[in-house]
Amino acid sequence: MNRQENLERLKSEAFDVCIIGAGASGSGLALDATLRGLKVALIDRGDYSGETSSKSTKLIHGGVRYLEQAFKNLDFGQLKQVRHGLAERKFLLSNGAHLSKPLGILTPVFSYWEGLYYTIGLKMYGWFAKNDKLPAARWLSRKEMFLVSPDIHPSAHSAVMYFDGQLDDARYALTLAQTAHQQGVATANYVELTDFKKDADGKISGAFLKNTIEGETFEIKSKLFINCTGPFSDHLRILANPEDENRIKPSKGVHIVIPKKYFGGEKALLIPKTKDGRLIFVIPFKSHILIGTTDTPYDNLKEEPMLTKFEIEYLLETANRYLKAIPKPEEITAGYGGIRPLISAKRKSPKDTKTLLRDHEVEIDEKSGLISLLGGKWTTYRLMAQDTCDAICRILNNDNPCKTTDFKLIGCQTEFSIKKPEDLKLESFKHLKGNYGDQTAVILKIIEKEPELKEKIHIDFPFIKAEVKYVCEYEMAESLRDFFARRTRWEILNWDACLASLDTVANIMSDTLDWSDERKNKEISDYRAILEKFKKSTTQN
Ligand SMILES: Cc1cc2nc3c(=O)[nH]c(=O)nc-3n(C[C@H](O)[C@H](O)[C@H](O)COP(=O)(O)OP(=O)(O)OC[C@H]3O[C@@H](n4cnc5c(N)ncnc54)[C@H](O)[C@@H]3O)c2cc1C
CATH class of the missing domain: 3.50.50.60 (FAD/NAD(P)-binding domain)
Structure with missing residues (x-):
């Protein structure tokens, strides 16, 4: 492009x-x-x-909460939405297969009866997904639960596991x-x-x-x-x-991002009830764990929504009952806020965006x-x-x-088997295939011509220098933030590592896009200011 x-x-x-x-x-x-x-x-x-x-929970789902509400309120509109979502799930999973995958989600329960309730509900959720190859919902024993997900709180009785999809939005x-x-x-x-x-x-x-x-x-x-x-x-x-x-009633939702050590394994967690009657997910995403989301009315469309101290405390407090250990607020490595484009409907309490x-x-x-x-x-x-x-x-x-x-998307239009070059780190190779699918071959060609670009940008992350050049030449990356936030998802994983990598990335972008020194320095200072603002926001209400 x-x-x-x-x-x-x-x-x-x-x-x-x-x-x-x-x-x-x-x-x-x-x-x-x-x-x-x-x-x-x-x-x-x-x-x-x-x-x-780019700021969603990254779930491809019909919405288990909508199913519950559909039955509780005999609301067939909600049921229709669940069916639409589940019908679409299989298209997203197959048409952009390198950017999406099935995701097992555990719902911990604290009594036998709770387990029975969620098993019936989640099995019904699966029945609404026709012609779908995802595994059916299953009630796991306490032992199985800890084998699959070792960091669930020891007070949990057992867990019900069901499947939805996850994408790199x-x-x-x-x-x-x-x-x-x-x-x-x-x-x-x-x-x-x-x-x-x-x-x-x-x-x-x-x-x-x-x-x-x-x-x-x-x-x-x-x-x-x-x-x-x-x-x-x-x-x-x-x-x-x-x-x-x-017609639009914007609503803010935030996620916090925490180190993987607090929630090991491949599966996600559904917290089915928060103190304000919502549900929250704890989800592995690349090298980190996302926890979210919230739902509050948002009017200031000119300002990017940011994660606040209050929201961090709310999400950590909610996760506390379900996880063996939770991080301290200062251990949060990143976070993000998005605005839902909800259509306003005439309701009894129009202030409550959860009911729209x-x-x-x-x-x-x-x-x-x-x-x-x-x-x-x-x-x-x-x-x-x-x-x-x-x-x-x-x-x-x-x-x-x-x-x-x-219709298959770029990245998975061809059957591909690409051989890892000997001098490229395995974690980087895996990351390239997950991010770019069959287009990895183009990045490997860049490395062939300029072998020094196979180096990682930061010791703790798999991103390599050749990617910077690739996203400028093939994916219309025009700013530092395009690279950090969206071409790779580094910005929503770790703000400090992004800050430490600004100069390296800016130098390659500058060479590829022919920036003047003035433009390069402005890019660095503008993006640094954004990251610093995000960090500061987490200490303020
Ligand atoms: C916190 C949160 C969690 C969510 N989680 C999920 C989930 O797990 N699963 C799910 O299915 N859905 C989820 N959603 C919903 C989903 O993310 C949104 O419905 C969807 O992303 C909306 O996409 P959009 O293209 O309509 O809007 P946007 O992605 O906002 O795109 C609108 C675009 O319009 C551009 N624009 C605006 N004005 C102009 C202009 N004048 N000229 C040119 N361009 C302009 C903007 O720059 C923007 O890029 C979530 C939403 C939020 C907020």
């Missing part, structure tokens, strides 16, 4: 659809639309997956965009839609885009504009039609012609894209069917 070439295409070509926002929703839609033969543009004002889509969304580009989409990051051009009746006839790196503004020509801006959707909806009302449905809606504004894809969740991105693309195709008289159910 060469940014300059794509910018030229955005300026000079005329498109059927221009998709605004390259998170899970926008990137998923771009792939669906191009596979149906439409001419597609995809832009994001930040990086690919720079907002909510940021890389999955980036790979969707990359695959869409491979199939013909013109796309660039750091391009913001700043205004619409409208005719006398208020119908959108074009839009103005700003390249936020180089600063230029230009017009894009497209028959339709699709708003896939997640939690930020209301801004574009109102810009398109000022008479419209807000996680569903999606394709909204067509008759006056302006703007189409907005609202709400949804990561797991159902493909279905959301299909529904939106069906609506687009009805308008554009295109009757090509959706092709995304079994």
